[in-house]
Structures are given as C-alpha cells and as structure tokens.
Amino acid sequence: MLVQRISSISIVAVLLSISFIPIFTGCGNSDKFGYVSGKVLIDGQPAPEGLIVQFQPLDRNGSPSSSFTDKGGEYELWFSRTVKGVQLGSSTVTVIQQTSDTNLKPTPEYLLAFNEKRETFDVKKGRQTYDVNIDSSLKLDKKRKKR
Numbered sequence: 747m748l749v750q751r752i753s754s755i756s757i758v759a760v761l762l763s764i765s766f767i768p769i770f771t772g773c774g775n776s777d778k779f780g781y782v783s784g785k786v787l788i789d790g791q792p793a794p795e796g797l798i799v800q801f802q803p804l805d806r807n808g809s810p811s812s813s814f815t816d817k818g819g820e821y822e823l824w825f826s827r828t829v830k831g832v833q834l835g836s837s838t839v840t841v842i843q844q845t846s847d848t849n850l851k852p853t854p855e856y857l858l859a860f861n862e863k864r865e866t867f868d869v870k871k872g873r874q875t876y877d878v879n880i881d882s883s884l885k886l887d888k889k890r891k892k893r
Contacts, residue, residue, distance in 0.1 A: 779831030780869040782811075783822040784876040786841055788856075792819030796844050799823065799878065801837035801867065808833045814844070832869045839865045841878060859884035 782801065786793035792815075799821045800812040811832040813821040823832050840861045843853045860880045867876050 777871075778833060779825060779829070780834055780871055781823075781830060781873045782832050782867070782869060782876055783820070783873075784878065785819045786815050786821065786878045786880065787819060788880045789882050790879075792817075793841070793880070794819075798842040798844055800840045800842065801832045801869065802840065803833045803869075804836045804838065804866070805833070808835070808837075811837075834869050834871065836866050836868050839867050839876075839878060841880065854882070855886055856880060856882045856884040859886045862887060 786797055786799060795815055795817045797815040797819075798812055799815065800810050801823055802808070802810045809825065811823040811825045813823045815821050822830070825831050825833070841857055842861070843857055857880070863884075865878075
C-alpha cells in the first residue's frame with residue numbers, strides 16, 4: 747500500500763513538473779511577441795553605435811520594445827531586461843539619438859524628420875528582420891513644426 751501511494755505521488759509530481767516547463771522556458775511569451783532584429787542604415791551605411799531603436803505598438807494598451815544599435819548599426823528588440831521581443835501588431839518605429847549630461851549633441855534634423863513620418867511595421871509571430879532606412883536629406887515639415 748505504501749509503495750503504491752509513493753508511486754502515485756511520484757506520478758503526480760512528474761506531471762506537475764512537466765506542466766510548468768513552458769513557463770520556465772519562456773514558451774508562454776511566443777503567443778504575445780514577435781522577435782525583430784535588423785539594421786539601421788543612414789544613406790545605405792550602418793548607423794553609428796548607440797542609437798535607440800524603439801517600436802511602440804499602435805494599440806494604446808501596448809508597451810514599447812527597444813534596443814541600441816551596435817557598431818554595425820544592428821539591433822535586436824527587447825520588451826524588458828529579461829524578455830526579448832515586441833508585442834504583436836502594428837508598431838510605430840522611431841530612432842532616437844541617446845544623450846548624456848557629459849556629451850550633449852543636438853539630434854540631427856534627419857532623425858527628427860524620420861520620426862515625424864511615423865513609419866510603422868506590422869509585427870507577427872516568429873522571427874523577422876526589419877531594416878530601418880533613413881535618408882540624411884530628410885527635413886522637418888515646417889508646417890507641423892509651427893503647431
């Protein structure tokens with residue numbers, strides 16, 4: 747009787763531990779996120795290291811995902827420090843120049859103009875690549891600036 751009870755408890759323990767595997771391996775996020783990486787290119791050349799790429803879901807309840815460009819202009823978006831990905835659906839793409847108190851540089855007008863265009867990308871399940879192409883001759887819309 748005792749052996750039968752121990753084996754029943756063991757079976758229950760194994761079944762419970764198997765049911766929690768998706769939670770611990772992160773598989774639960776695959777239904778909510780797409781995985782986006784790519785390059786930021788300025789006039790066809792890799793952007794400098796340290797630009798911030800951000801995808802802001804158009805869904806007003808959505809939260810942004812972001813990343814920094816590396817030396818080759820490449821990025822991979824993260825939802826949080828521990829969760830890689832972007833919420834599914836359309837997102838507005840922005841590229842921001844990072845600044846610090848010791849090294850304040852004005853943001854180039856072409857970055858401001860690119861962000862003003864409000865370019866969007868439709869994030870789907872799975873891995874996808876999105877290269878952000880920025881033209882350095884972009885100018886701000888003076889009509890919008892006056893508002």
